[in-house]
Amino acid sequence: MIEVKLHDIGEGMTEGDVLTYLVKKGDPVDVDQPLVEVQTEKMVAELTSPVTGIVKDILIDTGKTIAVGTTVMTVEAKENANPFSHNESMKESAPAAETIIQTDKTHLMEKPKHNRIADRVKAAPYTRKIARQHQVDLKLVKGTGRGGRITVEDVYRFIENRDNTGLDPSAAANLVIDSQTPIEKRPEAEQTDVIPFKGRRKQIAIKMAKSLYTIPHVSHFEEIDMTNLLDYRKELKALNVNISAVAFFLKALALSLKDYPVFNAKLDEEKEVIKLEKEVHMGLATDSDEGLIVPVLRNVEKKSLRTIHDEMKELTKKAQENRLTVKEMTGSTFTISNVGPMGSIGATPIINFPETGLMAFHKTKKMPVVNEQDEIVIRSMMNVTLAFDHRVADGGTAVAFTNRFKSLIENPKLLTLELV
Structure with missing residues (x-):
């Protein structure tokens, strides 16, 4: 008898909610066939069958919250089927009395294509x-x-x-x-106004509280003249090249983090070291129907503006549709929050623990500005906020880092000279 269990897919996961079963007791199943959907703190994961066989028993009711390691259902392996074929790392010499298989990370991250799953409804x-x-x-x-x-x-x-x-x-x-x-x-x-405090909502709360109570937050504010960047984007559009402003932000941040690596770092208090990350994996704080989620755009420092734009667009779409894999949600070294399109003019964001910094981009609006010739001109101005860990960096370094970012955004053609 094979036990299908809720496996730990990382990021501190401790529990999940059983959403819906895709099979019923007595159904025949194939290897890798999705059996049940489980809502973890960040995503909807599919537990798949490790063997070909028959669903013997369903042990957990839908709607229940279960801990990692809980057996959700059992599958009776088909005669002559190799229960270890799905996982080469399992030792074939394991005692027969302990033939218990847990779905591994691959089964949770990958969603095999079955016709019966194509029409599955999307609902929390x-x-x-x-x-x-x-x-x-x-x-x-x-x-x-x-x-x-x-x-x-x-x-x-x-x-x-x-x-x-x-x-x-x-x-x-x-x-x-x-x-x-x-x-x-x-x-x-x-009629009672009640919102369930579990799943992703609960995990967001836990992580935010840990960040706020662990990290001494400091917020540095700056205003950036977006006029030249907006004009440059119009020039590119005339050439049928559409690059979002956020793609420029990400590239400028990657270059700025190279100059000020202390903001692309993580503090290890136990070992008493500040680990400077060599690669820039950018967290993209994204609003979704299920709550805040942070997909990760990897190796921004090595990518062109066009690639950054395309990959960011795809990640955001997957986040909103709850289709992100574990790899696409882990390993960020710095995070951004683009709240400007929603109308935000300022905020004091909470750092994505255990990172050192987070930058939020606020609303861009036209304002009268006095230029170097003491003339009043209309410019497109945007506020930004840099939240940083004061244990790792100081105010002077934060200002210098933000100024470097600002100079690249205000002179976007200069930025293109440093692209890979």
Whole structure:
């Protein structure tokens, strides 16, 4: 009998929520076939079958939070099937009485393509719970969230439509519902304002609290003239080259971190050393329906503006659709937060522990500025915030680092001279 367990995929993971089973007791399964979806603190992971066989038993109910190492289900291996074929590192000499296999990191990170998974709905654990309580088949609900994700509001609208029309669920699903339609008839039991404090939300809280209480934060503010960069981007667009402003930010930061490596560092208090990272792996703080998530753009220092732009766009999309792999969410050395498009003019962000610094980019707006000739001119100005660990760096170094970044952004053509 093979036990399928929730495996530790790193980043301090200790638990996960069982979302939905993709098979049922008695179903035949193949090696690497997805069996169950589990919501970890950062992603939805699929536990896959380590062998070809039959689902013998499902041990955990959906909606339950389980610890790493918990057996979720058991699979009876098909006769003559090699239960160790999926993992060459397992020793074939292991005692027969201890034939217990856990899904490994590869099974969690990779999502094999099966036709039955292609139409899987996108919905958070709480949304699924509400759907189960009201006997709603999520496959019939049209999602209005990011990337087609089904929200709690979508479920309630479906319930209203179904109850008010008296139609069967499949017919009710075909009715067009305005996504702005207010929900007035919710069950009394659902009137309490409660948000589950678990999964990603809980892990965000734990990490933020650890960072704030461990690191003596200092926030340095600066304003940057974006006019030349915006004009340069227009020139590039005329040549059918579209590079986002954030791609320029990332490249300028990579060059600035090369000059001031103390901000691309991690403090090891136990060993009493500050480890200066040689590679720049940029964390991209991203807002998603599931909460804050930080995909990682690796080796920014080695990449061109076009490559940075393309890879950043793809990572952001995957983050919003909850499709990131473990590797794409770990190992960052410095983090950015681009909150300007949301209208932010300033903030004091919390550092992505155990990094040393985080830079936030705020709203760019046109303002009257006095130039070197004492003339009042209109320029496009942006505020930035550098939050840094005062145990590792001092204010003077932070100002010099920010000034280096500022000079590259205000003179973008100079920046291109230093690209790889």
